Amino acid sequence: MKRSDLAVILGILGIVVMLVIPLPTWLLDFLLILNLSVSLTILLIAMNTKEPLQFSIFPALLLITTLFRLGLNVSSTRLILSEGEAGNVIHTFGSFVIGGNAVVGFIVFLILVIIQFIVITKGAERVAEVAARFTLDAMPGKQISIDADLNSGLITEKEARERRQTIEREADFYGAMDGASKFVKGDAIASIIIVIINIIGGFIIGMTMNNNGLDVAQVMQQYTLLSVGDGLVSQIPALLISTATGLVVTRAASDSNLSQDVVKQLLAYPRMLYIVAGMIGLLGFFTPIGPLTTLPIALLVAVGGYRIQQTRVVEEIKMMEQVAEEEQAEVRSPESVVTLTHIDPIEFEFGYALIPLADTNQGGDLLDRVIMIRRQLALELGIVVPVIRIRDNIQLRPTEYVIKIKGNEVAKGELLLDHYLAMSPGIDDPNVFGIPTKEPAFGLPALWITEDMRETAEMSGYTVVDPPSVVATHLTEILKRHAHELLGRQETKQLIDSLKNNYPALVDEVTPNLFTIGDIQKVLVNLLREKVSVRDMVTILETMADMASYTKDHDLLTEYVRTSLARQITNQFRTPGQPLTVITLSPGVEKVILENIQHSEQGSYLVLDPSVSQRIYQSLNEQIQYVTATGNTPIVLTAPNIRMHMRRLVERVLPDLTILSYNELDPSIEVKSGGTVTI
Template identity: 85%
Template sequence: MRIQDAGVIFGILGIVVMMVIPLPTWLLDFLLIINFSVALTILLIAMNTKEPLQFAIFPALLLITTLFRLGLNVSSTRLILGQGEAGEVIHTFGSFVVGGNAVVGFIVFLILVIIQFIVITRGAERVAEVAARFTLDAMPGKQMSIDADLNAGLITEKEARERRRKIEREADFYGAMDGASKFVKGDAIASIIIVVINIIGGFIVGMTMNNQGMGVTQVLQQYTLLSIGDGLVSQIPALLISTATGLVVTRAASDSNLSQDVLRQMLSYPKMLYVVAGMLLLLGVFTPIGILRTAPLAGLLAVGGFRIQQTKAEEAIKQQVQAEQEEQEEVRSPESVVTLTHVDPIEFEFGYALIPLADTNQGGDLLDRVIMIRRQLALELGIVIPVIRIRDNIQLRPNEYVIKLKGVEVARSELFLDHFMAMSPGIDDPRVVGIETKEPAFGLPALWISEDMRDTAEMAGYTVVDPPSVVATHLTEILKRHAYELLGRQETKQLVESIRNQYPALVEEVVPNLFSIGDIQKVLSNLLREKVSIRDLVTILETMADTAAYTKDPDMLTEYVRAALARQITHQFRPPGQPMTVITLAPNVEQTVVDNIQHSEQGSYLVLDPAISQKIYQSLNEQIQSLATAGHSPLVLTSPNIRMHFRRLLERILPDLPVLSYNELDPSVEVKSGGTVTI
């Protein structure tokens, strides 16, 4: 490494010294050949890189090669003006390449400069500038994408650091390329000026210091050829490096190099080659070019297109056979059985008559509705519902569908796609006839009516719903009811990580110093079990952190969290613009519950006499019926110390009945008694 470092350092110092100390002609020839070789090497490397960062040294290399080329120009100019010669390489380019004609040479040199300066250099400069700007603008979005993948567990911390480092290197690379491209532009301008100076200076030197007795024409011819030869020797490597600059800044990330991409992408449409071959034949037939000049190339293109089509067909057959073989091998392998043990969190299966419900080609919008359901539950409950597996099942009846959670059926119903579901307003209309059924989400009596009966039902006050809406409502209610089962430790970790960026101090204090992910999951599951939104996760974690010194019991923590979410819970169950009508417990009922709470190492639980429980159920049912008749939604209000136990008492009998404590009411809300439970 020391020898290599010393070689680079002395090489750059040699370029600077070369501008000051005159070089012999043999050394100048050797350095000019090196310059051409380096330029060609850089071009070939640029063509074979798959992405720009594989040639990250290119901006610095561009500066060094430009400086090296300018140093050679200074040395060659010193020899041309001082000795009237500049070595065999420049003499060869000035005489052999341009045929010894100064006018032709100057025109060729001018064309090269125009190509490099106007076409390649300016284009590469513009592309580098735009790429640098867009790379810097895209950095925040890319960083957020990496953070999201890291929080979701899709990548590791090491992979995230590598991706961030790559983004930083891309920004640095394109920024450096934006500046380095200016050197190429300046080099093209300098080459024109140096050639003009060499021609004019050589003419003056040749006329004033003419030791060989040459005439004006000979002097002009000699110095012009040498100057143009010097310009061509410099401009050809410069043109190669300019082309490499354009290739590097226009190179997008790919899995292969430039030659492979060109061949694969340009020849990926073999039928287009037939079109080109036909156009060439027409050009040869109907123009003076002649069929003899266009027919060979047209035939070559046609044969090439035919061979490419054959190759593609053979590759497609090979891939199909290989895929079948791999599938068979996978089935035979012992590891394939492991995949059969995987259970989808949510499954929606339906009979063959309901396929149009999910088939977008037949107008089905079930997939779009599922997306909206997941968005709705994320807003209402604060939980990200897993992907719902939708598939048909020939074992079901044609119009039947089943909803499964973790492989177990939780709901089943029938659907008629050519009918509408009509729910009575309370008074049945004899004119509305149909197939009797029950609304699957809430169990209300309903009818499946034909489309001809729809207007009659709506005029009679019935609520008429189309089949996709029936399924969507049913699925939504099932997911709400079982949301707490879908929240595991992995999902809880993702929720906690989602707020880490905005509240790092809170997350670092709670997890894992005070609570584990499992403890948080239990609290969140308790809230979801009673359909309390966990969207305000910051308040939940803040409350758990504040009460960690008093208790670690998930049930007690849940009660503290519910009190902290009092405004949210009150708003959730309060009728808009009306006072809350609640059912309270008589003092003797509350005291009975308190007296029968048992405490153990595993927690506290309620042990109530079955006769007393039955009396509570009967009295509560009477109060619920009374409130329903009056048009109020039932809601039970209890003391904070028994709310959890009373809720568990009612959980199996009345799972959807909200039970609140006094601590969970917003003080600004008016509360009205709607009845009292007695025993």
């Protein structure tokens, strides 16, 4: 046990002993002064804390100090009633502080009790009760806010855990303060009762047992002074503790302590001090108070306001000069060039006419849509999309926007904020007219129509979309298409660290013993390149661990992982109640591809004659057009050993074409042939 722990235990036991064993007067004097010192210390600490949780021990400390004070009351009462004496401290408060007048002392004592009980204690009790209730009511909202920040990537898991702990501690603290404030209330009531008991009991004992030749008036004077002195000695520390209680429960979160906040906020408007000085001055001239009393105060307030105003001007000038010097120093420093090399992972730039799209003051909700896009991609692809940098660019056309990935433009579009984008159902209606354009996400022909034309277009079967939805859809599709570029080693490590919280054995087996972070990242990138979600990291890592003894080739590992994710991949393309329409390769095409696969130390790759590749492209394009014309999404189905090479063969020409192997289909799904690629 530490010395501090032992001291606290002995102190609390000593308080209990005081309730039973009589104390000598010298020890009682020492403990009364100690009580006053502790109370003053607690008050000063409460004034200097920046937020209530910095003094979280206060509810327990309030109980201990109240018990200590009541123990002193018991000891002093025992001495007053048994010996007619209670030490120098109580005698001093009974004679010197109140001038030896028992009536005045009793009135002062009552005033102190009223101030503590009715004003400070009642107010602190009410504030603590309301704060505890509001804190508990706000807990669900705060938890949801933390989860939203965590899901959007604004905070880490560690920061989220710390915030949750802070919320729980706040609820516990205010709940404890709600109960602890009752101690102060009870202490004030007990003080009144103890003083009355001391006066009445002392008078009875003085007249019957310890008379010592004193008459009735002298006995009353002696015991009343001692009782009132004892009450004052206990009530002054109690008043300090009550004040500290009020300060703690009314303290709002701040970057400064109470003294700094009072000075900063009360003197924040120096011009108001001139008005105060004028009112105080007029009060002296137009009332019997007289100018001799009011003018010095008015002059002091006016001079204080002038000095504060001049100080503010000097501080603002110094601050501006300091900022200018820091900016110049930053420009001249070699490190300033380093910041220019930073590239944002994702950028969304737009012309000045599209500023209302992102300005919340003008009703823009682009920022909220971006948060929802990041949540959607986290659920669909299993990765946390980096923060998207949104800014205007005067070099763009007013209605144009650009999407950049790692500083390079990957897509652009144009929006007319006062129009709607209408996409034809296949048969154009001549009554629907507007500005011809293309839907930016999928390149479909569309029209920009006005508000008046919107109802007509919807009745004709057109799909009508507002500009914010157009740009949100375009941004979502671009991020899906380039998700593999956004997943680096650092992002992969974050995914693995998150997985380790629930599956530590799996992560410890896979990395770094079997695979490095880079190996896992390459497999995940291969999956994301074909829009396969990596959310099921458990299956991915378990498959890699199982295949580690057979191969370290990233492409082969990807194929094994895809096979393990067969149900997930099938569900991406399954239409409930309908068979899956696929395009297959003829045995001749599969044989040609298989025979032209070359193997090397760096891996395997396909080497085909350009004329053969061209014939495959032509035949594949014919089958895709046929399947598309029937209203189905074209999907190519191949043998497992050539799927990867077929994908690489056509990805430059048809980057969005889905190519699956037989092993990647759920056995329960019905497959229908939509055509065969031949050469």
